[in-house]
Amino acid sequence: MAADDGVEKSAILLISLGTDQAAEVLKLLGPKEVQKLGQAMAALKSVPRDRMDTVITDFLAEAQNSAAMHVDTDAYVRSVLTKALGDDKASNLISRILQPGDTNGIEGLKWMDAPTVADLIKNEHPQIIATILVHLAPDHTSDILKQFTERLRNDVILRIATLEGIQPEALRELNEVMLRLLSGSANIKKSAMGGVRKVADILNFMGSANETAVVDSIREYDPDLAQKIIDEMFVFENLLDLDDRGIQLLLREIQSESLILAMKGASEPLREKIFKNMSQRASEMLREDLESRGPVRLSEVEAEQKEILKIVRRLADEGQLVLGGAGGEEML
Numbered sequence: 001m002a003a004d005d006g007v008e009k010s011a012i013l014l015i016s017l018g019t020d021q022a023a024e025v026l027k028l029l030g031p032k033e034v035q036k037l038g039q040a041m042a043a044l045k046s047v048p049r050d051r052m053d054t055v056i057t058d059f060l061a062e063a064q065n066s067a068a069m070h071v072d073t074d075a076y077v078r079s080v081l082t083k084a085l086g087d088d089k090a091s092n093l094i095s096r097i098l099q100p101g102d103t104n105g106i107e108g109l110k111w112m113d114a115p116t117v118a119d120l121i122k123n124e125h126p127q128i129i130a131t132i133l134v135h136l137a138p139d140h141t142s143d144i145l146k147q148f149t150e151r152l153r154n155d156v157i158l159r160i161a162t163l164e165g166i167q168p169e170a171l172r173e174l175n176e177v178m179l180r181l182l183s184g185s186a187n188i189k190k191s192a193m194g195g196v197r198k199v200a201d202i203l204n205f206m207g208s209a210n211e212t213a214v215v216d217s218i219r220e221y222d223p224d225l226a227q228k229i230i231d232e233m234f235v236f237e238n239l240l241d242l243d244d245r246g247i248q249l250l251l252r253e254i255q256s257e258s259l260i261l262a263m264k265g266a267s268e269p270l271r272e273k274i275f276k277n278m279s280q281r282a283s284e285m286l287r288e289d290l291e292s293r294g295p296v297r298l299s300e301v302e303a304e305q306k307e308i309l310k311i312v313r314r315l316a317d318e319g320q321l322v323l324g325g326a327g328g329e330e331m332l
Helices: 002-017 019-027 031-043 049-055 057-063 073-085 087-098 106-110 114-121 126-133 138-145 150-161 168-182 196-203 208-221 223-232 236-241 244-251 256-263 268-276 280-292 298-317
Strands: 046-048 068-070
Touching: 002 019, 002 031, 019 073, 114 126, 114 138, 126 138, 126 150, 126 168, 138 150, 138 196, 150 196, 150 208, 196 208, 196 223, 208 223, 236 268, 236 298, 244 268, 244 298, 256 268, 256 280, 256 298, 268 280
Parallel strands: none
Antiparallel strands: 046 068
């Protein structure tokens, strides 16, 4: 109840800000938050004066001039979401917010949290699940796979790894699944590709235990395929493969606290490479911080390493540095 109240208060605040300012706020939120706020804004047909006073004290003087704030919420939601997300993303979300139950196929899953998606598709055939998941972002897919049993997770990963493309008839089957699951219409504009690269990207967002279990399972089926996946993965220790310029560029993007935690799980050669690409004073301070920092949970170390790897991927996508494969079987 408290959470719902908070969402409603946020919706009132956004409506009062105006489309430009509200759009700037929404740009900083994730799909789940945007969907919740969009639905709350669409549900607000009027805001009583006392409610406005409670939520936004800065608007007290203006709110006293009217008994309530009346807005064309449908038009407002369309305008603010389009400004924040662009036409394509906004149109998919708007159709679900303003026309409940009318969901645009696979796009609807992109805006749902992982447990919800997993619950929707877990009983489908593993090949169908794999076909659905290759359309989603790697980190989202990774979170969804973590909700499955180990057996199903490994089966789906293997199918993604061996999926080279999606035929038109397969897309039609996917559309039927989406229609049944989401009671909407699936407008697929293009097919998505699976393969080794896709699996490597997904595994890069998983914890070491899950990574190892998945790769071991694939190795039993096809050792060469498992090795190809490992070779495509870029793990924290692969920072050794970056040149000095790449390390220096990366260090400028990382907060010191994040670097300290991540380096708790780094090898000595990687530590030394990072130290040598810092000023003497900065490297001395980092050494002292590492020595003085007590025991840290492995999950915290891995989480920070994953965040740094996201930065590495972004810099690589921007063409600022070049990545190589893992070149070995060791995983973090």
